[in-house]
Amino acid sequence: MKLSTKGTNAMLALFNMALIYPNKLVSINELAMLSNISPKYLEQIFYSLKRDNIITSKRGAAGGYSFAKPLSSISVYEILCSLEGTMEPVKCLNEIECSRAQVCRTKPIWNAMHNRMISLMKSLSLEQLVKDYGDKNETIN
Amino acid sequence: MKLSTKGTNAMLALFNMALIYPNKLVSINELAMLSNISPKYLEQIFYSLKRDNIITSKRGAAGGYSFAKPLSSISVYEILCSLEGTMEPVKCLNEIECSRAQVCRTKPIWNAMHNRMISLMKSLSLEQLVKDYGDKNETIN
DNA sequence: CTTAATTCCTACTGGAATACTAGGAATTAT
DNA sequence: ATAATTCCTAGTATTCCAGTAGGAATTAAG
Numbered sequence A, B: 001m002k003l004s005t006k007g008t009n010a011m012l013a014l015f016n017m018a019l020i021y022p023n024k025l026v027s028i029n030e031l032a033m034l035s036n037i038s039p040k041y042l043e044q045i046f047y048s049l050k051r052d053n054i055i056t057s058k059r060g061a062a063g064g065y066s067f068a069k070p071l072s073s074i075s076v077y078e079i080l081c082s083l084e085g086t087m088e089p090v091k092c093l094n095e096i097e098c099s100r101a102q103v104c105r106t107k108p109i110w111n112a113m114h115n116r117m118i119s120l121m122k123s124l125s126l127e128q129l130v131k132d133y134g135d136k137n138e139t140i141n
Numbered sequence C: 001c002t003t004a005a006t007t008c009c010t011a012c013t014g015g016a017a018t019a020c021t022a023g024g025a026a027t028t029a030t
Numbered sequence D: 001a002t003a004a005t006t007c008c009t010a011g012t013a014t015t016c017c018a019g020t021a022g023g024a025a026t027t028a029a030g
Helices: A005-020 A029-036 A039-053 A078-086 A107-123 A126-133 B005-020 B026-037 B039-051 B076-084 B107-123 B126-133
Strands: A056-059 A062-068 B055-058 B064-067
Touching: A005 A029, A005 A062, A005 A078, A005 A126, A029 A062, A039 A056, A039 A078, A078 A107, A078 A126, A078 B055, A078 B107, A107 B107, A107 B126, A126 B107, B005 B026, B005 B064, B005 B076, B005 B107, B005 B126, B026 B039, B026 B064, B039 B055, B039 B076, B076 B107, B076 B126
Parallel strands: none
Antiparallel strands: A056 A062, B055 B064
């Protein structure tokens, strides 16, 4: 029941990005150094985040990344889902074809867990996180 | 962010055990067949559950397993922890020696997630689950 | 128009964790 | 004695994840 390092590193990088470059383009290299993440690895992470329309980019020299929408509308849930696929604690939750579906009575438990987790994660926006935990004197790394 | 099959199978087996053999000894073989789990695998699972004082056993012929305490005092949290080790979404939560501890501002997020999850899991007892989802006409498999 | 900086995309590899099996020792009812 | 059962350790195979590699496409700037 652990998050992947892609998920946690995504949060780390986006938090720093929201804190320090909220309205500027920032390159992978710069942000990677700041967040103490391998640039190539962060590239992978940003590839997913862009695919899911959380960030946007400009190619070429002097290019970089920026947020695709207001920080207030980017939730922890959205970010983690982009990296983890889904946040469901068991595979069968979103499967229509679950061989045990007819008789499985533990499913409601996983469903309840899932609902609680996502309601929390959806309620946390990058904007709020920066307000609550941002202190520009220190970056996360 | 997935539970292990040990965790989910433990819940499945214990649910059936609570439903059908709440006060009797039941053998691995019988419960495994009922729950559609490999007997050898279920043995592994029960080894952990016994170690953590959730179930107790009687060895030898006509032996088997039974609950070590009232169903009302056995929570989903306890069961899953027995199989998963802990339920923390990131390793660093319980580590005193986290190299990023001083500067990590994402930790509060994981901490909040963790707290919500465990409060739910602690609030669900086997007794309650059987009341809510138990229907003796069908077993979970 | 050339160069350097950057994103984009696919593929690969090593390692760790997980799922599951194997086998036999110890115990106990009959 | 025997059969049924738990107990315990070890092993294997596979899947998943972390992280790397390399080069194509794009663009700013001189």
